[in-house]
Amino acid sequence: MAASLSLLETKPPHPNKKHQDPNDKTSCSAADAGGVDILRAGMAACFKHAVEKGLSISIAPHLDDGLGLGGWRNGLVFDPLARYGSFSYAEFMLYPLADALNAAIGPNTKVSFALQGEMSATVFYYPKSYLTLVPYIKNRVLAGEGGSSLSVSLSRKRRRRRGARVASLREKGGGGEHRT
DSSP: OEEEEEEETOOOOOTTTTTTOOOOOOOOOOOHHHHHHHHHHHHHHHHHHHTTTTEEEEEOOOOOOOOSSOOGGGGGGTTSSSSTTTHHIIIIHHHHHHHHHHHHHOOOOEEEEOOOOOHHHHHOOOOHHHHHHHHHHHHHTTTTTTTTTEEEEOOOOOOOOOOOOHHHHHHOOSSSSSOO
C-alpha cells in the first residue's frame, strides 16, 4: 500500500476579494505578489517534506467564493486564464503550486495534479482554457525533472452532477449551496 500526501483543501483567498472565514475573526488582505510567493514557498517546503518521507503527492486546489456569502465552489464560474484584477486563477493558484512541486520533487516522486477540485462549473464553461493549461503545468512541474511520474487532470464531485442546473443558477445569479 502506497502512502500519499493529499492537499485537497488548498484554499487561499480569492485574488481580488477580502476573505474572511466565518469562524475566524481575522481577515486577510487581497492577494498580491507577496502572497503568491508565500504560497509557493510554503507549499515547496510541504512538498519537500513529503518527498523526504517517500510519499506520493496529490493536489486538488479549491477556491471558495471569498465573499463570505456561502456560495458553493462547484457553482463558481470563471475562466482560469482570465485576470480578475491582478491575477488569473492559473497565476495565483496553479503556477505557484507547479513551481513548488518543481522545487521539491525527485525523479521517483509520483504526482497527481488536478487543476481544480469540486469546481465543475468553471470547467463546464471554460473547458478550452483548462485544456490549454495542461501542457503549461506539466512543463512547469517537470522542468529539469524528466523522471518524475506526473498526471495532470480535472477533478469532479462524484456525488453531484452539474450542467443545466449550473446554467440556470448562473442565469439567475444564484449562489449558496445548491444540491442536485
